[in-house]
Every structure is written in structure tokens, then in C-alpha cells.
Amino acid sequence: MSGQSQAAVERAIVARRERVNEAIAEELPIEHPERLYEATRYLLDAGGKRLRPTVLLLVAESLADVDPDAVDYRSFPVGDDAVDVMKAAVSVEVIQTFTLIHDDIMDDDDLRRGVPSVHREYDLSTAILAGDTLYSEAFQQLLETGADPEHTNAAALELATTCTKICEGQSLDIDFESRGAVSTDEYLEMVELKTAVLYAASAAIAAMLLGADEETVDSLYGYGLDVGRAFQIQDDLLDLTTPSEKLGKQRGSDLVEGKQTLITLHAREQGVDVDDLVETDSVEAVDEAEIEAAVERLREVGSIEYARETARDLIASGKDNLQVLPDNDSRDRLEDIADYLIEREY
């Protein structure tokens, strides 16, 4: 990825993020009962790259072949209709936020986006309810874009089946924690369900609302599925290869905590005793030398390279899937995002 492409994709993400953030404030006002609605906004307002809504907006722009700098997302041209594609963009971000809130309860995580998780900042009941409220608000948003009713139905059904899959993925992820023998295929299935389907739905929903044909919708779904899986694998790689100070947390914490990743599962399949790679069992006590030795071992048996190669293949396949789009700047940015996801360093 050239420096020029990297600058272009970062500008594209920032420009759309700002407009998504404005729309979130407009679409999800703090109403009565205030404490509940404050909790629904708390994590949304704490940050986030807004990658899923950005993918959705870029797909819409590319398909409609419009100038992204001039287009009004709130009144987006689809045939003779004006469709509020921004509501759809808000919808997928809201779903992502609901899953983070509930996941943090299940994993008992204290921090998210640098602030206390919702069940820590508020309480368990408020966190469950905030997630449940966002869940229905996401459907409200998607059902009110003003798109053709048949297209809206298809998009809403896509969102519903996507949510079911995300729950299946989270269920598998929890299940894996108490299981030793997970295959790399099982892991990739989990990642697909837990993470990638929402990227896939973001791309596909934009195409559905615009009335694209089935082949186009399927290809764009494939793009999201590919880059979403690559994104998660890159996350796993960064935990091992990025210096702690850049990562914002102890490098190798996944190894210390015994978290299964594509890398450790591959190493296990190569006969490495993964559970003993790092003997220290607390993130606070581990030192860099012990982590470095473990990473070196993973490198030797080819597990780091295997994960890199898997992510690279997925990105190549994802970019192939973009051939269904017209050749324009927005398509270029979707290609850049694919590269960006595996070249980012944190």
C-alpha cells in the first residue's frame, strides 16, 4: 500500500466518521428515561473508527457512481427516490455497539475504548437494557431509510440473520475458552460469525437498499466477509508483533491469558505445546523476553507466517469481489480499506 493510498484511505475514513457521528447524535437523542438513553450513547460517544458504516457508505457511493464530496447521504439518489443511507450506516454501527456492550458483560471486561465498560460505568441491568434498546433502535433506523419497501425488507432480513449469526459466533467463542482442541477451521467459522458477517452485511445492505442485483449483493457480501475475517486475524497478529507501547497494552497478552487465536491453533497443529509457551500466568508479571521467546517459537513453526498468509489471501479475495462495482474513487477506497486492515499497526 503506497503512502498516497494510505493517506487517501485515512482521509476517507475520517470524513465519513465525522458525518456518521453527527447522525448518531441526531438519530439517538437522550430521551426519557434519561439514564437508559445516556447508557445507550455512552459507548457510542467514547470513540470507534466507524469502519462498518464507512464501508456501507462507500459501497452506496460507488454503486450510485456519485461524487462523495457533493452527495447528501440523507437524501441519496436511488432511481427517482431519495434514500437516507445514513440511517442504514447508523444502524450497523448501533448493532456493533450493542454486541460490544453485551460481550463485555459476558467476558467481564472492565475497559472498552479506553473507558470503563457500560456494566462497570453503570450496572449490569442498565448494560443489558442499553444493549437491548440499541438492538431495536438499529432496526428502526434501517426500516426508515425511505427505500423501496421490497429492498427495505431484504435489508432488514439481512440485518436480523446477521444478528443471529453474531450470537452464534459469540457462543462458539465462549465455548472455545473451555475446550482444548479447536481446529483452525472451527476458529475461522467463529470469526466469520462473530466478526465478519457484520462487515458483510454492511456492504450487502447498501447494495440491497439501492436495488442492486443478486450477483452484486453476493459479491459485496463476500468482500465484507473476507475483510472482516482478515481484520480479526490481523488483531491476533498485532497482539504478538506490535511493541507494547504502541499497542497500548502488554504485547502477547493473548498468550498469557491462554486465548485461542489462529496463530496458536496452527502452532498446536504443528505439535507445539501452546499452553506452556508462556509460563507466567499474569499480564502484569510477564516480561518482554519471555514473550519474545514465545513469538520466536511461533515464527519458527510457521504459525505467524500462516496467519499473515491467510489474512493476505482473504484481502486479495475481498478485493476481487469489488470488481462488480463501477471503477470510481469510492471503489478505490474500498480496496484501500482492505489493504489498510492488514497493514495497520494498532
Add this chain to the structure above:
Amino acid sequence: MSGQSQAAVERAIVARRERVNEAIAEELPIEHPERLYEATRYLLDAGGKRLRPTVLLLVAESLADVDPDAVDYRSFPVGDDAVDVMKAAVSVEVIQTFTLIHDDIMDDDDLRRGVPSVHREYDLSTAILAGDTLYSEAFQQLLETGADPEHTNAAALELATTCTKICEGQSLDIDFESRGAVSTDEYLEMVELKTAVLYAASAAIAAMLLGADEETVDSLYGYGLDVGRAFQIQDDLLDLTTPSEKLGKQRGSDLVEGKQTLITLHAREQGVDVDDLVETDSVEAVDEAEIEAAVERLREVGSIEYARETARDLIASGKDNLQVLPDNDSRDRLEDIADYLIEREY
């Protein structure tokens, strides 16, 4: 309510419940990952009257003016189309079940429908996820009835806004527990949001899927709102007036636990020191004489009669709202259900 009407409404409920139960088994099969899907079915299979889907089916039958004994809910006649109204019926029952699972976590209730609650039988994470899975499955069901896309959109939007309101109602209910001064109006708002809107949506969604005009949809929504509020007030009354052996739990347990109800809030407004009505603070230790004295006090200040009268007025208003329906057996059963909800003894 005559004995004949009571027998007719009980037959009507049982007949529809059996068909709803069959549909639940068909529509929500146990899939991979099994433990998650077993948890989604666990509370559904533990029982329940299926009143909300019954209301939905009765409204559809009445509006279409069909013979309920001969009609196929899976291929229900709407103009030239065949609509699967049973999927819509399953949808509202599934939403009800999701809210029960999450409410039981928030209230830390151990039992539901005579069996351990989902978070007790399984664990917290599985219960959160089972609720989340049912949530999206309800939308899938409602989006796949085969009704006209515009009608489907309206129905799905109704379901989404209803879910948001239910979350608001649960939030208010939790908030009331730590607040002394709740007015009867605030209480009725909470009951409307937490309980009544799903009855209202059940009636309205049937009308929407059948393409009924706005006035009809609004009246039927009003019917559900009225009978849903009356249902909750009757629940509060039964806790005080039904003998323990019939109730299946200690009579007056709401008083012992300090739960706010329309009756205690009215009594407080009459100057009764409700917190001291029952001094014993555990349901196990309280005796019938103490409960009887407290109920007698509530009767003296008119609070029992006030709640009865409020429920009766709501039922009368609910039945008035049914005038938009054609005069047929299904409409009669909807009237009977209204009476049944405040005449039932448990």
C-alpha cells in the same frame, strides 16, 4: 362473564396455543451451536398461555372474516396473497420470551413458569445470548410472512418501536424500586411500556399485515393497550386477594417485598404508611393474619376498589375499541379475552 363465554374463550385459547406451539417447534429448530439454541427454546417449551399470539391470530381471523376452524394460518387469505400469519404470531411470543429471560437476569429471579430461570439453568452469558438470539429471530419471523412489502415494513417498524418501549418500561420499573414517591400515573405509564405495548403491537401487527386502514390499526392498538394494562393490574390484585394455595405462592408477597403496585401507590396517596403495612420482611416468615389485616386496611381506604375500577374501565374501553372489527365469532372471543383477563383467579 357467563360460564358459556368462559368455556368458549378457554377453548379458543387452548386451540390456538396448540397451533402456536407446533409452529414454535418448526420455526425455531435446535441448530449448531446446540447449547445456545437449546437455551433459546428452554423457556418457550416450559409453558405459557400464548395470549399475545392468540390475540394476533384472532384479530387476523376477525378482520378477514374467516372460519377459524377451517383456516390455514400458514397460508392465510389476504386479497390475492397467502400470508403466513402464524410466523407473526410466533414473532410476538418470541419477543415476550426474550424479555422474560433478560428481566429474570436483571431481577435475579430464580424461577419462571415453575422451572429455573435461564441464567440459573444455564449461566449468565448463555441467558444474555439466548435473549439476543430470540430478539433477531423474532424479526426474521415477522419479515418472512410473505405479506405485501409495505405492510411488512410497517409491522416490523411497529415491532422495533415496541421493543424500545419495553426496554424503557423495564428501566422505569427498576428505577421505581429505589424511589419512594411514584405516582399512580407514573406507575400506569410504566405498565403501559413494560407490558401493554406488546399486546397492542400483537393486535396492530395483525391488522397491518392484512392491510387494514389506519383507523382500524389504531383502534386495535388501543384494544391491546387497554387489556394489557388491565392484565397487569389484575396480576397486582391477585397477589392480594387470591388464597396462597390457589396462587401457588404466598399471598401478599408483593407487600412483604415492598413492591410498588397500583394498589399500594393509591393507598400511599390516601396517607397510608405502606412500608409498615406488613412488618415481617420475609415471605417465609409472614402469616396469613398479618397479610389479611394489611389487605383489610387497603380495602378500607378504597385502594382495592380503585384498582378493580381502573381495570374494569380499561376492559370496557378495550372492548369499545373492537367495534372496528366485523361482527363474528373471533371478535366475540377478543371481547371474552378482555373479560377473562380481569376475571381470572390466577
